[in-house]
Amino acid sequence: MANTMQFDLVSPERSLASLEATSVQIPGADGDMTAMPGHAPTLTSLRPGVVKVQSADGEKAFVVTRGFAEISAESISVIAEHAHVGSEVTKADLEDVLASARKSVEDAASEDKDAAEKFVADLVHLMDDMD
Amino acid sequence: MPSLKDLKNRIESVKNTRKITKAMQMVAAAKLRRAQEAAEQSRPYTERFNAVLGGLAASVGGSDSAPKLLSGTGSDQTHLLVVMTAERGLCGGFNSNIAKLARSKAEELLAKGKTVKVITVGKKGRDAIKRDLGDHFIAHVDLTEVKRVGYDNAQDIARDILARFDAEEFDVATIFYSKFVNVVSQIPTAQQIIPAAFDADEDGASTLYDYEPSEEEILADLLPRGVATQIFAALLENGASEQGARMSAMDNATRNAGEMIDKLTIEFNRSRQAVITNELIEIISGAEAL
Numbered sequence: 083m084a085n086t087m088q089f090d091l092v093s094p095e096r097s098l099a100s101l102e103a104t105s106v107q108i109p110g111a112d113g114d115m116t117a118m119p120g121h122a123p124t125l126t127s128l129r130p131g132v133v134k135v136q137s138a139d140g141e142k143a144f145v146v147t148r149g150f151a152e153i154s155a156e157s158i159s160v161i162a163e164h165a166h167v168g169s170e171v172t173k174a175d176l177e178d179v180l181a182s183a184r185k186s187v188e189d190a191a192s193e194d195k196d197a198a199e200k201f202v203a204d205l206v207h208l209m210d211d212m213d
Numbered sequence: 214m215p216s217l218k219d220l221k222n223r224i225e226s227v228k229n230t231r232k233i234t235k236a237m238q239m240v241a242a243a244k245l246r247r248a249q250e251a252a253e254q255s256r257p258y259t260e261r262f263n264a265v266l267g268g269l270a271a272s273v274g275g276s277d278s279a280p281k282l283l284s285g286t287g288s289d290q291t292h293l294l295v296v297m298t299a300e301r302g303l304c305g306g307f308n309s310n311i312a313k314l315a316r317s318k319a320e321e322l323l324a325k326g327k328t329v330k331v332i333t334v335g336k337k338g339r340d341a342i343k344r345d346l347g348d349h350f351i352a353h354v355d356l357t358e359v360k361r362v363g364y365d366n367a368q369d370i371a372r373d374i375l376a377r378f379d380a381e382e383f384d385v386a387t388i389f390y391s392k393f394v395n396v397v398s399q400i401p402t403a404q405q406i407i408p409a410a411f412d413a414d415e416d417g418a419s420t421l422y423d424y425e426p427s428e429e430e431i432l433a434d435l436l437p438r439g440v441a442t443q444i445f446a447a448l449l450e451n452g453a454s455e456q457g458a459r460m461s462a463m464d465n466a467t468r469n470a471g472e473m474i475d476k477l478t479i480e481f482n483r484s485r486q487a488v489i490t491n492e493l494i495e496i497i498s499g500a501e502a503l
Contacts, residue, residue: 092258094364094445112425125265126425127434150431152265161261
């Protein structure tokens with residue numbers, strides 16, 4: 083079995099990364115998971131967090147909010163609504179997302195409120211980690 | 214017959230027009246390149262998104278519990294037409310082609326006794342739609358201030374449409390935009406976004422995925438975003454089409470101005486020679502009379 087897999091990170095506005103990775107850590111909706119080559123095919127939605135990619139050139143980090151990841155034995159595609167390269171991202175980039183998320187909590191119907199609140203909590207947690 | 218001075222002024226003014234159209238053409242060419250790049254960069258996202266969503270929809274779609282965004286409300290009485298055009302004119306038939314397509318679709322639906330509601334994106338489309346379908350016009354999205362269309366704009370539009378869907382204001386939503394083929398060809402296109410329609414090819418269906426959380430939850434999460442994704446793709450496609458249409462329209466205008474200048478210059482030279490000949494005749498006949 084090959085010991086690397088194709089990793090792609092795409093956002094609607096651009097494709098951020100396409101490289102051979104040895105392992106990828108993904109902030110799944112039900113908890114972080116690390117995928118390595120030969121992983122069972124999985125589809126998971128994402129919570130706001132950091133995607134960490136291990137490759138021959140070292141580790142790369144990307145901050146993502148919302149989206150999903152498609153994992154198969156040979157490849158991983160992270161399809162994120164907003165994505166930033168880890169070293170470039172600043173809190174200011176996330177402030178907007180947070181502001182609109184807070185607003186959607188207020189607007190949300192009662193059955194969606196939990197999900198919206200969880201999203202805000204995840205975001206705040208992510209921003210605290212950045213300090 | 215216009216005087217020499219009039220002709221000279223006209224040639225000058227057509228020359229100035231040609232300068233402007235030439236500049237507009239070059240600006241459009243530069244913007245087109247950027248718009249095409251943006252469209253290309255979003256393509257991997259859209260393709261993957263639709264592949265995954267299509268696979269999911271195929272496996273869940275048959276069941277009764279499928280979300281309304283996928284299966285529809287069960288009726289098709291009220292149609293929402295989202296007409297996407299440019300904010301600016303001077304781009305050939307671009308805006309009117311889209312408006313024409315939307316209008317014929319609206320007339321077809323009205324003839325069948327359906328209710329039609331129209332949302333416009335882009336100022337030019339709003340003007341055309343208000344004139345012809347004023348009674349059905351319900352909202353307008355203003356992108357005048359937006360320099361570069363981003364995913365956020367698409368999300369805002371999608372949010373508005375979804376809110377209306379949740380409020381049961383319509384059953385079927387269709388977007389109208391122009392598909393960019395090349396600089397001289399843009400095809401006005403209608404695409405149904407709610408209930409979601411997917412291409413039937415199922416190469417992704419061969420893989421069995423583990424889902425985390427459940428299949429239904431992911432699908433319910435993805436469908437609203439699918440609407441935003443499709444609108445975003447359409448906006449970008451439209452942006453490239455607009456610039457392409459403007460580029461060829463301005464190219465034509467520049468060429469026409471050039472032809473006109475040539476014609477006017479010939480006329481100018483002819484009348485100048487006529488004037489000289491006249492003067493000569495006067496001088497010669499004056500000399501002979503002495």
